[in-house]
Amino acid sequence: MSSVTQLFKNIPVNRDRIIPLDFSNAKTLPESHVWSKPEPEPEPMIRPIPVISLFNPEQAILQHACEEWGVFHITDHGVPHSLLHNFECQMKKLFSLPMHRKILAVRSPDESTGYGAVRISMFYDKLMWSEGFSVMGSSLRRHATLLWPDDHAEFCNVMEEYQKAMKGLSRRLISMVMDSLGITHEDLGWLVPEITGSRTESIQSFLQLNSYPVCPDPHLAMGLAPHTDSSLLTILYQGNVPGLEIQVPEEEGSRWIGVEPIEGSLVVIMGDLSHIISNGRFKSTMHRAVVNKTHHRVSAAYFTGPPKNLQVGPLTDDKDHPPIYRRLIWEEYLAAKATHFNKALTLFRC
Ligand SMILES: O=C(O)CCC(=O)C(=O)O
Numbered sequence: 001m002s003s004v005t006q007l008f009k010n011i012p013v014n015r016d017r018i019i020p021l022d023f024s025n026a027k028t029l030p031e032s033h034v035w036s037k038p039e040p041e042p043e044p045m046i047r048p049i050p051v052i053s054l055f056n057p058e059q060a061i062l063q064h065a066c067e068e069w070g071v072f073h074i075t076d077h078g079v080p081h082s083l084l085h086n087f088e089c090q091m092k093k094l095f096s097l098p099m100h101r102k103i104l105a106v107r108s109p110d111e112s113t114g115y116g117a118v119r120i121s122m123f124y125d126k127l128m129w130s131e132g133f134s135v136m137g138s139s140l141r142r143h144a145t146l147l148w149p150d151d152h153a154e155f156c157n158v159m160e161e162y163q164k165a166m167k168g169l170s171r172r173l174i175s176m177v178m179d180s181l182g183i184t185h186e187d188l189g190w191l192v193p194e195i196t197g198s199r200t201e202s203i204q205s206f207l208q209l210n211s212y213p214v215c216p217d218p219h220l221a222m223g224l225a226p227h228t229d230s231s232l233l234t235i236l237y238q239g240n241v242p243g244l245e246i247q248v249p250e251e252e253g254s255r256w257i258g259v260e261p262i263e264g265s266l267v268v269i270m271g272d273l274s275h276i277i278s279n280g281r282f283k284s285t286m287h288r289a290v291v292n293k294t295h296h297r298v299s300a301a302y303f304t305g306p307p308k309n310l311q312v313g314p315l316t317d318d319k320d321h322p323p324i325y326r327r328l329i330w331e332e333y334l335a336a337k338a339t340h341f342n343k344a345l346t347l348f349r350c
């Protein structure tokens, strides 16, 4: 019995929801990965997505970006270009491994770290044209050893250095966006535990590496299906291959617009928790990733949120705008999202 068969032998799980297709062998799009008829070419984008320099950010512009878009580019973020470059090289090194090597590090159904299809696959009948590698907690080295028994140090070092840079940057960004709402560090004690004197509460993070192989029929395929992030906020590295799209409301329905890469920038995506904490002011924007015929695209989402046992809710004392969400334990929200997916937010409306 192979190691993968062994891993799943007692678990009633659909294996193709965890183990992606071997894209290197796929010369045509299998029926299992056909999503839709080609959409008509979209009109050119009229409103560009905000770009915010962290060198000297203006609060009003930041607030506008969070309220009107829920997504924005950041420049002058202080993460060295060389680190971003090495990080992308390591992601490509990982995803370019042959399938029989990648599945040595497959994540088991109850595990957070490892190789596999994106988690939201289970909410859709069709399969996505992507594969991922999730990094949470301390088991990175164990998984990397499975992939490269003698040669994993560089991969691990770069992943750790990137996570360290993201940790600092995410704290800075959270402070900035919360400041723009008038929310103080004391209100968000878990962000800076020293303030509350707590030793255990602190920011939690999760790194998701995504790979979108070149696709024989990109108009019929889906890289990553529409979703909102549960996080407080997400920092997305997307290299220079386009693919990220956000949904913007329009008079007749809504449309998807591309978040075109800007050399050296990172993308910030406000998550469901920002929407809750801001009492609905900040947008948790629906987004997706599309694929293309010529370029392998990689991206990396660094999600941040509070500890699971923390109670969260709208941080507002504005009498004119009473809370629209009830207080909840963060774990409760994550569980609701894992069951009800894009409908989870509505379950907590007052
Ligand atoms: O690949 C992308 O551009 C989007 C990734 C994303 O939304 C996610 O990992 O949650």
Ligand SMILES: [Fe+2]
Binding pocket: 227, 228, 229, 287, 301
């Ligand atoms: Fe996302």
